Structures are given as structure tokens and as C-alpha cells.
Amino acid sequence: MTDNKDRYEIIIQKLRDNGHKITPQRLAIVKILAKSEGHPSVEDIYVQIKKDFPTMSLATVYKNILLIKSLGEVLELGFPDGSNRYDGKKPYPHPHVICIKCRKIVEPDLDSLDGMKKEVSLETHFNILYHRLDFFGICSDCRIKER
Amino acid sequence: MTDNKDRYEIIIQKLRDNGHKITPQRLAIVKILAKSEGHPSVEDIYVQIKKDFPTMSLATVYKNILLIKSLGEVLELGFPDGSNRYDGKKPYPHPHVICIKCRKIVEPDLDSLDGMKKEVSLETHFNILYHRLDFFGICSDCRIKER
């Protein structure tokens, strides 16, 4: 909520630095990735931009997300149902807690994460590069509604 | 490595208990899910069975995996590249450590897991039902080969 503007500008700058052109379509996609509160899907991004920019195509969204992913500036969140969501605010791996009823996504700070990473390295002798830690369940709001 | 036969029979029994017919195709799929050392893909299962059973169809593999998943007797492992692997030996959520070079999968025991689950519940007030904990990196074999 405070550093969204920074994220937007960081991504644009990185695109520039790597010799990519700054087109209006690209700007619109980056803006949504960097500023939207939720975790938008490709379809979400496409639909949202199409409102003000009727010629926008899905292929352009896919191509740009691929590009921004390759620069490490967006995180792809693969869901068990096969759909993907994107996070341009925190492009590094981090835990998610996802409500399977209302699809709300919470990003907790877990003190135990560092210790677990060490435990994984020690036990497996892998050089760990990234991870995916997602918890699925029912949020308190949905538990109340159910009764 | 010791209870594979048990897993095979547990799955068959569960199918019976739920009124599903035991066909040769179904048996072959369950056998691979319960006994294969790696984490086979749908394609792996299909190809392997097709050798001895030329009329086997992909649709049958998909339908049976869907069925066995719905009984909670196989775990689906979604990879970042979108492909899926299946684990009929340990059908409950558990951590994986995956080598991005050779695709080897290690299943570590993590003492820190219980504490992390508690931390997640406390911090988010979710009722956690299942999780996905996957670490990606380079295994020691691949690090040696690289030099």
C-alpha cells in the first residue's frame, strides 16, 4: 500500500535498462501488476485493460507477463485448479494462505520460515533457489457465514 | 518401499467400498500409482500401460486419476511449468524438494513443519485444510556434474 508506486517504477526502469520499449499496453499491464490489491489472473488483466483499450489482445498480456517474469519482477502463483495469478508487488517467493471458499489470499510473516529453509538444506544437501509455500483452508469470515 | 503393496491394496479396497468396478485398466493404473518409485505423470502412466495393453486410452487414465483423487488416495503435484505428477504412496500433503536440473524429487522429514502450521493458524485465523510445501534447487549430484 505504500511502495506500490515504487514497484511500478522499478519494473518500468528494469524494462528500459534491458532495452525493452515502453508501450502503452506494456504500461497498462505493469500498472495492474504493481498496483492491484488482489492477485490478478491473465484474464483479469486483459478484461480490465480492454475497458479503456479495446484493441488489447490476450497474447500481448501473455507475452508481457512472460517478459516481466523473465526479469524476475513478477511472481506466478499456480493454483491447484490450474489457474495462475500474478503478484508484482512481492516478486520473490513468499508464503500464501488461501481461502478455498472466497479465494482470499493472505500473506503471513512466518518466523519459522528461515529455520525450515535451513532444515531443508541440511537434510537434502540441495542448493535451494526458491520455494512455494501455500496453505489452503477456510478463512474466519467464511466460517462465520457458513453457520 | 515397504508398504507399497499395502497402498495398492488399500486403494483397490477403497474403490470397492465405494462401489466402483475393478477393471484391468483400473488395476494397472492403481498399480503404477502405488508402486512406481518416481512421481509419474499422466503421460508416463499411459505410455507404460500401453506397452502391454495397446487399447488403453489417455481419457481412461485421466478419468481414473480424477476418481482416485476424489477418494483422497493420490496426491497431485503441480509443477511450475504446468505439468502434474502423481503420488499414490503418500496421498497426504508433504514437502518436496525438487532438483530443477535432473527433476529428482526428495521428500524430507521436516521437524519445523508442525510449528509452521501452528504459526499459520495463529497468525491468519484460517482453518487450514491442506498445504503445498515445495522447495526447488540443485541437488548435490548435479552440482558435482556441473564443474
Added chain:
DNA sequence: ATTCCTGCAAAATCTTTGCAGCTAG
């Protein structure tokens, strides 16, 4: 001026569905 990008349509993947004939119980 050039190079890269967009947008359309076609293709590629992966998975599901419909249905006729077959088979386990």
C-alpha cells in the same frame, strides 16, 4: 530508419466430455 511490439488467427498442450459398445458384479 530500425528494431521491437502489437494484435489477430492459428497452433500447441493438456484435460474433459459425449456417447456407443462392452464388461464386471
Added chain:
DNA sequence: CTAGCTGCAAAGATTTTGCAGGAAT
């Protein structure tokens, strides 16, 4: 016997690719 299963082909869903015209630098 008959409910459920298989296997084929067709349909869906999602993502990628090819290419011609257009825009950014």
C-alpha cells in the same frame, strides 16, 4: 441383467507462436 467403464473422437481451456502492419526510440 444393468450400472458403470472404456476408448475413440470431439470439444474446452489455457498458453504459445507466426506474421504483417505499426509504434517507440
